[in-house]
Amino acid sequence: MILSALATSVGVNLALTVLLAAAYSLLRRRPGYVEVYAPRRPYAPLEPWLPAAWRRSEEDIHAAAGLDGVVFVRIFVFSIRVFTAAAVLGVGVLLPVNFLGNQLKEIDFTDLPNKSIDLFSVSNVQDGSNKLWLHFSAVYIITGITCYLLYHEYKYISSKRLEYFMTSKPLPQHFTVLVRAIPVSSGDSVSDAVDKYFREYHPSTYLSHAVVHQTGKLRLLLNDAENICSKLGNLKYVHRSSGDAPRKFLGLFGRNDLRDKYQKRLEDVEENVRLEQSDAIRRQEIAAAFVSFRTRYGAANAIYIRQSDNPTEWQTEHAPDPHDVYWPFFSTSFMERWIAKFVVFVASLLLILVFLLVVIFVQGLTYLEQIEKWLPFLRNILEMAVVSQLVTGYLPSVILHFVSSYVPSIMKLFSTMQGFVSVSGIERSACNKMLRFTIWTVFFANVLSGSVLGQIQIFYNPIEIPKKLAVVVPAQASFFIAYVVTSWTSITSELTQTAALFFHLWGKCAKCCKRDDSEAPSMPYHSEIPRILLFGLIGLTYFIVAPLILPFVLVYFCFGYFIFRNQLFNVYAPKYDTGGKFWPIVHNATIFSLLVTHAIAIGVFGLKKLPLASSLLLPLPVLTFLFNLFCWNRFLPIFEAYSTESLIKKDREEQSKPEMLEFFSNLVSAYRDPALKPIQRASNSDERTAPLLASI
Amino acid sequence: MILSALATSVGVNLALTVLLAAAYSLLRRRPGYVEVYAPRRPYAPLEPWLPAAWRRSEEDIHAAAGLDGVVFVRIFVFSIRVFTAAAVLGVGVLLPVNFLGNQLKEIDFTDLPNKSIDLFSVSNVQDGSNKLWLHFSAVYIITGITCYLLYHEYKYISSKRLEYFMTSKPLPQHFTVLVRAIPVSSGDSVSDAVDKYFREYHPSTYLSHAVVHQTGKLRLLLNDAENICSKLGNLKYVHRSSGDAPRKFLGLFGRNDLRDKYQKRLEDVEENVRLEQSDAIRRQEIAAAFVSFRTRYGAANAIYIRQSDNPTEWQTEHAPDPHDVYWPFFSTSFMERWIAKFVVFVASLLLILVFLLVVIFVQGLTYLEQIEKWLPFLRNILEMAVVSQLVTGYLPSVILHFVSSYVPSIMKLFSTMQGFVSVSGIERSACNKMLRFTIWTVFFANVLSGSVLGQIQIFYNPIEIPKKLAVVVPAQASFFIAYVVTSWTSITSELTQTAALFFHLWGKCAKCCKRDDSEAPSMPYHSEIPRILLFGLIGLTYFIVAPLILPFVLVYFCFGYFIFRNQLFNVYAPKYDTGGKFWPIVHNATIFSLLVTHAIAIGVFGLKKLPLASSLLLPLPVLTFLFNLFCWNRFLPIFEAYSTESLIKKDREEQSKPEMLEFFSNLVSAYRDPALKPIQRASNSDERTAPLLASI
Secondary structure, three states: OEHHHHHHHHHHHHHHHHHHHHHHHHHOOOHHHHHHHOOOOOOOOOOOHHHHHHHOOHHHHHHHHHHHHHHHHHHHHHHHHHHHHHHHHHHHHHHHHHHHOOOOOOOOOOOHHHOEHHHHOHHHOOOOOOOHHHHHHHHHHHHHHHHHHHHHHHHHHHHHHHHHHHHOOOOHHHHEEEEEOOOOOOOOOHHHHHHHHHHHHOOOOEEEEEEEEOOHHHHHHHHHHHHHHHHHHHHHHHHHHOOOOOOEEOOOEEHHHHHHHHHHHHHHHHHHHHHHHHHHHHOOEEEEEEEEEOOHHHHHHHHHOOOOOOOOOOEEEEOOOHHHEOOOOOOOOHHHHHHHHHHHHHHHHHHHHHHHHHHHHHHHHOOHHHHHHHOHHHHHHHOOHHHHHHHHHHHHHHHHHHHHHHHHHHHHHHHHHOOOOEHHHHHHHHHHHHHHHHHHHHHHHHHOOOOHHHHHHOOOOHHHHHHHHHHHHHHOHHHHHHHHHHHHHHHHHHHHOHHHHHHHHHHHHOHHHOOOOOOOOOOOHHHHHHHHHHHHHHHHHHHHHOOOHHHHHHHHHHHHHHHHHHHHHHOOOOOOOOOOOOHHHHHHHHHHHHHHHHHHHHHHHHHOOOHHHHHHHOHHHHHHHHHHHHHHHHOHHHHHOOOHHHHHHHHHHHHOOOHHHHHHHHHOOOOOOHHHOOOOOOOOHHHHHHHHHHOO | OEHHHHHHHHHHHHHHHHHHHHHHHHHOOOHHHHHHHOOOOOOOOOOOHHHHHHHOOHHHHHHHHHHHHHHHHHHHHHHHHHHHHHHHHHHHHHHHHHHHOOOOOOOOOOOHHHOEHHHHOHHHOOOOOOOHHHHHHHHHHHHHHHHHHHHHHHHHHHHHHHHHHHHOOOOHHHHEEEEEOOOOOOOOOHHHHHHHHHHHHOOOOEEEEEEEEOOHHHHHHHHHHHHHHHHHHHHHHHHHHOOOOOOEEOOOEEHHHHHHHHHHHHHHHHHHHHHHHHHHHHOOEEEEEEEEEOOHHHHHHHHHOOOOOOOOOOEEEEOOOHHHEOOOOOOOOHHHHHHHHHHHHHHHHHHHHHHHHHHHHHHHHOOHHHHHHHOHHHHHHHOOHHHHHHHHHHHHHHHHHHHHHHHHHHHHHHHHHOOOOEHHHHHHHHHHHHHHHHHHHHHHHHHOOOOHHHHHHOOOOHHHHHHHHHHHHHHOHHHHHHHHHHHHHHHHHHHHOHHHHHHHHHHHHOHHHOOOOOOOOOOOHHHHHHHHHHHHHHHHHHHHHOOOHHHHHHHHHHHHHHHHHHHHHHOOOOOOOOOOOOHHHHHHHHHHHHHHHHHHHHHHHHHOOOHHHHHHHOHHHHHHHHHHHHHHHHOHHHHHOOOHHHHHHHHHHHHOOOHHHHHHHHHHHHOOOHHHOOOOOOOOHHHHHHHHHHOO
C-alpha cells in the first residue's frame, strides 16, 4: 500500500463515519425512531448526543448499565491510555527512525505520496543498526506501561466490585446456593432429600429450597400460547388502525372467524399448560435445587466447603440472580456435565477449523479460474461480466458475513450445553470462546495466510514461532492498517443500529407484523468485547513492526468510547449484573497480546541481526507471565467470591432491619420456574399475558 | 545382549539377593544388631521374617505405619496386579509372536543361548504383519486393566482415608488453621491483631491462637547446647565402659578437665538460650499464627472461605500435626512465598540440567582417550593399568552415586524454601520433585542418550515425539532389562540396611561417637516412592516393545512387597500421617506412564508400517486423559479436604464427651514452638535434655 492509498482510505472512512453520525443525529430526534434509537426511554432525548456522552460520570453509567457497563467503558479508557502512550512512542520516536533508515530504499523526500508505507515499518531500519535499541527499549517501556495500567484497572474494578457488594440491597442470589447432583434414594422425592440434608447439616442457617422441574414440554406449550397471543394482538392492532369495518383478511378468512379460531386454540393450549404444570410439579423433578439461607455467610459455607463425602454429589455453586436463570437447559448429573464440557471443547475447536475452511473456500472464490476448474459446467455463466463481478467482488464478503453472524449464537449454544445455568454465565463463557475464535480467525488466519494445516504447522515447532511470526506479521501490516481504518465505519454503524433500523422500517410497512412489546435489547457483551480486544491485539503486535497503525487504533478506541457511552444510556438495557466479572477476560487477553508482541519482537531482532537484543528480551515474557500470576492471586479471587469480612459485615448490618422479614418471605418463592407460575389471562390477552410470558 | 548373558546376570543377581537376605536373616536375631534391624522394637524378633511379613494384615500395617504405610504397601499390591496381567499377556502372547517373527533373522532353534534378546522384541515381527494387531489389542487391554485397577485403588484408599478421619480421636490439626500474611497496624502486636480479627468474625467458634516467633538465633544456641550435651554424654559413656580410672583423653586433656569445660560452656549457652527465649516472646513475632477453633467445621470455615477482601492477606490453610510442624523456616508474606516458588521451580529445572551434565561428564570418563584429550598432562598416569581400570570402571559409578545421594536432600531443601510448614508437606512436595527428576535423569536421559541439547530437541517438535521414541526406546531394551535385574540386589540391600550397618559398626569401634539415643528412622517416602514408580514406568513403556522385561519387573515388585512390609514393622517409625496423601502422586505417575506407553506404541506401529493401528490408537491417550480428569474430580477433593457431612458428624459425635474439655485445654498450647519451651536440665543432662531437643 502506498501513502496516498492510505490517505484515500482514511478520507473515505472518515467521511462515511461523519455521514453515519450525522444520519444518527438527525434520525434519533424523530419520534418514529425512538424505538430504534432510544428504546430504553419512551422519548427522544433532546440534547446533542456527543456532549451528553462526554459529560456523563461513571456513577451515571453504573446507575444506567450496572457494573458491567462500567467495565465495558473502562475497556475503552484503558485502551485509550495504553495507545496514547504507544502512539506517542511509536509516532514520535520509532516512526522517524524507521523512515530515516535505508534498508529498503534511498531516502527521497520528493515524492512522498507514492512511498510505500513499508518505509515507516521496522523493515526499513538497517540490519544490525544500533537504532534498533530504540525499538528494544520501546518494547520494555510499553510492556511496563501496559502492566502498570492493567494493575491499576484491576485494582480499581476490584474495589468497585467490593463497593457494589457492600452497598447493594439484599439480593436473592447472595443468600442462595444452587445444588446439583442430588442423590435420591428410590421412593423419596428430591424435595424431601434436600430438606432433610440441609436441616441436618445447616440447621441454623437453612431457610427454604425450590427444586427445579423438567419443563421442556411445558415451555413448548407456552411458546405456542405466546405465538397465538401475538397473532391475536396483531389482529387487534390492524383492526384498530384500519377502522371497525369487517373485511376479509387476505381474502381467505373473515377477521372475526380468525379471531374465534385463535381464541379457541389458545384456550386449548392453556388447558394443556395447566395440566402439564400440575404434572411437572407432581412428578418431573430434576436432581437440582435452589437452596436459600438466612445469611450470606451461611450460603458461602454451603458453597465453599464440600458438602458430601462423594465429591460428585451435592455439588454446590453460586446461584444466579433469579431473572438471570436460564431455565430451559438444566443439566444436573456430574457425569453429564463433565462429558458435555469435553464435547463442547472439541466442538469449538472444530468450529474454528470449519470456519477457516470456509474462509479459504471464500478466498478461492476471488479467483475465477479456480472456480472454473472446480465446476467446469459453470464456465459460460461465470464468463458473463456481471456474474463474474458479483462472484468475485461481492459473494465472498456476503458469505463470510453471513457465516460469521451466526458464530456468537453458536458459541452461546455451546456454553449452554456446558451446563451454565445463568444467562450471564453463558454469555461470559461465550465471550471467552468468541475471543479465541476471533483471535484465530481474524488475526492468525490473516497473518498465517495459507492452508489450515500450514497454519497449525507453525505450532509444531514452538521454538521457531518468533522467527516465523517475525516474517509473516510485518507482511500483513498494510492489510491490518486498512482493517483498522475500515473498522471506524463499522463501529459508527453501531450508532445507527442498521439491522434494528431495517427491522423497524420493515415492520412499519408490513403492519401485520408490528409488535407492541418492543423491549430494549440487552448489550451483547459476548460478541462486542472480543471485537474490541482484537484491536488491542492488533495495535500491540504492530507496535514495533509498523507504528503507523497506532494513531488509527487510538482513533478507533476514541470513537468506541463515545459511541458506547451513548448506547449504554439510550439503547441497551442490562439484563443481568455480573459485578464486573468480564474484566478478568480483558486482563488475560491483554497479557496474551503482550506475549505475542514479545514473541514477534524477539523474532524481529533476530531477523534484523541484533541477536543480543533478542536474548535480552527473553526475560520480558517471563516477567509478564509472573505479573499475570501475581494478578491472578491478588485480584481474581475477588471476582470469584466475597470474603468472610465482607459477608459478615453485610450480614450484621442488616440483621436488625425490619425489611429483612419481607425479603426472606419473598426469597422463599424467588427461584420458582416462571413456566410453573399459573397462567393469568384476561380478556385483553395480549397485554396481560405478554409480560408474563416474556420471562420464559 | 544375548540370552546367555541375560541368564548369567539373572543368576548373579538372584544369588546376591539370596545372599543378602540370608545375611539379614542371620544378623537380625543377634542382639547387637537390634539397633540396625529393629530399632522400633527393643528386642530382636524371633519368628522368621518372610512368613511374618506375609501374614500381616492391612490393619496391622495401619497400626504400625499409619495410612501412609498402607498406601506405600498398596503401591506394590497395585503394581503386582498390573504386572501380573502384563506378564501373562506379554510372555504368553506377545513374546511367542515376536520370537516367531522373522524380521531380524531366520528362525533357528539350534543355538538358543546365543540368540540376541532382540529376537523377543517387537522389532522381530515382520513389518506390516497382521500379527501386530495382537500388540495393538494388548495396548488397549493393558490400559483398560491399569485404569480399572487405578480406579479401584483410588476408591479404596479414599474410603480408608474417610474411615481414618471418622475413627480418629480428636486431633489438634483438625481444629486448627494456620494463618499467614497477617496485616498488622504499626504499634499493634500480631497476637492482638489475630485475637481481634477472629473474635470479630468467628465469635462462636474461635478458641485460641499461638503466634509464630522468629527463633533462628535461638535454634542455633539450642543446637550448640545439644552438641555439648552429646559430647558430655559420650564422655560419660566412655567413662563408664572403660572403668573409673582417670586417664588423659587423646593425651591432651584429662577427662575431668574436659567435662568441667563442657559443663561451663553448656551453662553459658543455656543462659543465652533463656535470654533469647524471653526476647523472642517479647519482640520477634512473625506475621503468622496457629488459630484453634472449638469445632472442626469452624476451622474448615476459616480455611475455605477467603478471610480478607485482599486475597493476599489473612491467608489460611490446614495446620499440620503439631509434631509435624517444620519450625526453622517460616516464611510468611505472600510475595515472599510467591517469589520463592518461582525461584525453586527454576532451580529444580537447573538441577536436572546440571545432573545431566554430570552424567555426560561421567559417561565421558569411560572413554580414556577422551580424558587424555581433555587433560593431556595426565596421560602418563592414565596409561597405568590400575588407574585406567579404576577411572573407567569404578570412578563413574562412584561419582554418580555420590552426586545422586545428595539429590533427595536438595529437593527437600527446595520444598522447604517454597514455604511448606510441615515435614509431611515438604516431603510430599520433594516426592513430586524427585519423581520428575528420576524420570528425567534415569528414564529419558538413558533413552535419549546424547547431549542435553539433543535430549531437549525431541520436545521442540511435539508431533514427532512418538516416532522418535519408537526409534530410541527399543534400542535401550537390553540396558533397562539389566537395570531391572540389578535392582533386585539394591532393593534387597534395603533389608540389610548397608549404610546403617556400617555406621553402627563404625560407631562401635570409635566408641566416643556412640550415640545413646538411636531413634528409629522415619520412612523416606520422598526418595522411595519415585524409585518404585520408575519401575512401573519402565515396565509399562517396554510392555509392547520388549515384553521379556515384564517378569523381571514383576519379581522386583514382589521382592519390594515383602521387604517393605517387614521394614515398616521393624525399622521405620512414622513421623507423620498425611492420611494417604501420597496416593494421588502414584496415580498421576501411572497415568503419565500410560501416556508414554501410548506415544511409543503409536510410533512403533508407524515404524512397523501399520499406520491404521497408529491412527486407531489415537483415542487411547485421549480416553486415558479423560479418565484421569474424572478421577481428579471424583477422588482428589477427598484428599484435599473433609466434607461438611464428615466434619459435622464428627463434631456432633464428640460434642458431649467429657474428655473434650481436656483436649481443648491442651489444644491452647499444642502449637507452641518447642524452641520456646523452658529448658529443663537435670544433673544427668544428656538423658533428660535429649528428648526435649529432639523435637527441634
